[in-house]
Amino acid sequence: MAEARIDNQTFKCLICLQECNIPRQLPCFHTFCTGCLDTYINSEYVTEDNRTYFPCPVCESPCYPQNKDAPVSSWAGSFLRNQLFASSTYKETESGQTFCHGCLADDEENIASFWCKTCSEALCQPCRVAHRRSKLLSTHKVIAIDEVSKTDIRMPVSIDNTCPRHTGKTIEVYCHDHNALCCVLCVTLSHRRCTNVSSLEDTTKMFSLDVIECELGKMKDESKTIVEEDENKLTTLEDDYQKMTRNVAMMIKKAKDKLDDLHKRFQTGLDVTYRRHRESLHERLRTNRIFQANIENTNQLMRVVKEKSPDVGTFIVTEQSKTQLLSHVRRLQQRTGDKHNTFELKMIYDDVLEKVINVMTTVGRLEVSSSLSSSSQDSLTSIRQIIDTLQATSSVTSFSESTSSSDMVSDVGHVAVPSSSVAPRIDVWTGSLSLVKSVHKGAIGGSMTPWLTGGVFIEGEGLLTTDYKNRKLLLFDDSYEYIRHYGVANRPIDITRGFQPNELLITQIDRSVIRCTFRDGVLTTVDSISSYPNQWGIDTLGDKILIGTESSVEILTSDFKQVSSIPKRGYNIYVPASPKGLFYHRDKDVIVCRSHDGKEVFRHMCKGIKELRGIVVDQDGNVYVCGMKSGDIHLISHDGSKDRILLPRMFGIARPYAILHHPTRQEIIVTSCRENVAFKVYKFCDQ
Structure with missing residues (x-):
């Protein structure tokens, strides 16, 4: 089978890297051969999971077939054929005969005998009959295909202007606030608060392709x-x-x-x-x-x-x-x-x-x-x-990122998490730690190794963690079983409770803090606040917000106005607050305790600790810290008068990074720095 090409160029399948054969476009706009996509789907799909989607082979965006109940073998063919890819080539037989364009659109190969000059389409005999019988098409000029130059034969170009989020709706509007292509329902449901929205016709007048x-x-x-x-x-x-x-x-x-x-x-x-x-x-x-x-x-x-x-x-x-x-x-x-x-x-x-x-x-x-x-x-x-330049040039983010906060919801049903019970208190200075659970990266899913850099316990929901590596928030139930994830636009770093019921504050790598709510398994973004460069940890103390950056600890009001800035040394830092009105941060490998107004209370250095990272405080004000290079976990008293090594080493975690403490149970959670074990859970018990 021969193929004519524009400028001797063809579009390539992003799986086989060969010429795209019967191109299928996924909702994320990546295009693949139908056969390659079918092979990938069948290898990716796991029957035991009972899944109704598969991740895009390139960007891992979830892709749903038109009919979720259809056999997996039919999923690849259910996606729209990318006519723009197909329009650059036409297919002909070995003898030079052209295939009918209408039949090719349905993945059939029938010899064309006619050419419609009005439609610029090659037609086989049955399609010619259907063409003539149509009232709208009957007046078109149809000639023998032999009278047409081969250079004029191309698949007709059609632009897919359907809304990927709302079936049956077409893209008619452009939201400049979110750089988003929208249908009428998108504007009504997700962009009703946006002030800079215009029709595609008006936007196109300002559009330039040169840049x-x-x-x-x-x-x-x-x-x-x-x-x-x-x-x-x-x-x-x-x-x-x-x-x-x-x-x-x-x-x-x-x-x-x-x-x-x-x-x-x-x-x-x-x-x-x-x-x-x-x-x-x-x-x-x-x-x-x-x-x-x-x-x-x-x-x-x-x-x-x-x-x-x-x-x-x-x-x-x-x-x-x-x-x-x-x-x-x-x-x-x-x-x-x-x-x-x-x-x-x-x-x-x-x-x-x-x-x-x-x-x-x-x-x-x-x-x-x-x-x-x-x-x-x-x-x-x-x-x-270059991507940043494109984004600044009237660009559009992906639909999952450009929609409003009401769209940022997991498609998995909410699973209620029972409240934790209060166990007898153990003296942390005489008790020992016992391993409760080790959560492997395979239990979470996804091809990328997770890097959990922060987390917060939510009553009735479970543990919500930030997966910095994969731009996700991961939810675990009260037994630390993985439930679901929530995608976010940028890399989330640390997370803490806000000042309102169900409110959460999340630092991101792009110098912003997300203010959102989490209720009944639904995560909703309220707004995004511009913050500090090289920020990392976040916590609240009274009516103040604490943010740790690479070179300082920033004390802010609840509306993010700076109160004071405290210089420090070292890299990424956490700034946990204690019930006693104190907060802590690292200064290289030294733990510094400060009062609510930023005045230094004490400094403490744990013997042998290297590259201090995670810090957390329990209900009694005891401080837990981990050394990423030394691989150990230390305990410091609330007044800095004593310390002890809780875990000299951990099997499965060589580089501990973040550390969390359960609000009611005497359990600590230690995350790893991109290792096969995502995190381990330990509880205090009597010696």
Whole structure:
């Protein structure tokens, strides 16, 4: 089967990275081959889960088929065919005959014999009959397809202007406050408080494609740089592997029979190390290739739409493309931002290799130094800056992020959490800690390792934690069983109770604090307040708000007006308040206690602690802290007069990060810094 292409370019499937065959577009605007999507869905779907959705292969947005009760094998075909992708090519048989465009839209391949000049469509005999019998189409000029130039035969371009949130509604309005494409129901239900809303026609008059095309061109170049460097680094790693294999083989060859076993052990270790880093680099390269393909698709899409579509259609496609690019870049940063692409294999030979064969136990020591190249870092930074530019240029966020707070609700039914009972009090200075539960990342779901940096207990609901890594809030019941998650726009850091019933305050990495409510399993954002750069922990003390930044502790009023700023040293800090009207923070590896007005009460340094991170206070004012590098948990009295090591080490958590305390039970929760064990729960018991 031959295919004609525009400028010899085709759109690529973001799974197989080949030409997209029968393209299907998901609600997040990413497009895949129907066959690739079907294979992915069947491999992703787990019957025991009884799920009615699957995550997008690229951005992991939940995607629901049109009929949730339909067999899983039919889900891929239920999504709309991306006619814009299909419009760049036409299919013909090996003998040069053209397929009917109407039949291709239904995934059928029938030879076309006619061409409608009015519709610019190729028609087979049955479609020609249906075309002639239609009152609206009967006057169209239809000729034999042999009379048409091959360059004029293209699938008709159609812009999907349907609202992804409201069935049967079309996109008619643009909200400039949220950069959102909206239907009438979107405006009524989710943007009723917005003041800057206009029709698509009015917005299109102010729209310019030049800046978008320029920025997309830059992004394409940067993505190409990343992919080319990854390919070069993979080649270098392969060369290093081959070279080292030959060198080691030569050394082994010089040693006699006794070295055979040592050679085998070394080669096994080398192969394992090589495969691990090769797989890591392959995965990084594939991710960047997918992103490169997505950029190429978007650039190609802009050319197709610019030539064939009216202004409104061009605007819609452009905004949709920017949305999926934003989600893709975020995903790209999560998957490749901290993954190295430079691995240097070095062989440190044993000094006695050629001298004392009989006493040798190893051929040498394999060392791997890895790093992320500066050029890749620069390119990824440039891509992020380009996305920011696009977002500032009349851009649109994803629908899940651009809608109002009333839309930020989990689709899973609320599960009530029973109130906790009060257990007999244990003296924390004489009692010991016993492991209650260890929660593995697999029990939470998702492909990314969670990083729980904060949490708050909510009566009748359970434990609500911030998953910094995955931009989620995770809800656990009173037995620490995972219930559901709530997606948020930016990376959430720490969370605390607000001043009103059911009110929560959440710090985010983008210098904002979310004020929201949580009631009956529903999370609703009230507003977002601009806060401080490099902020981390948050808590309330009386009528004041405490925010810990990289260089200070900020004391604010309830409406976020600064009262005072206290300098400190160290990196990210938490600022827990105590029932005794005190609050605590780190100053490097020293715990500082202050009164409500910021005056220093005492300083205390726990012996042996390194890289102090999490801090929490119990009902009696005792302070619990964890050392991320030392891997231990310490207890400090409320007045700083004594301390003890509660946990010198934890099995499964090498780098503890945040620490929480149950409000009624003598239980502490210790989270990890991106490890397989998300968190562990310990309770106090008698010695």
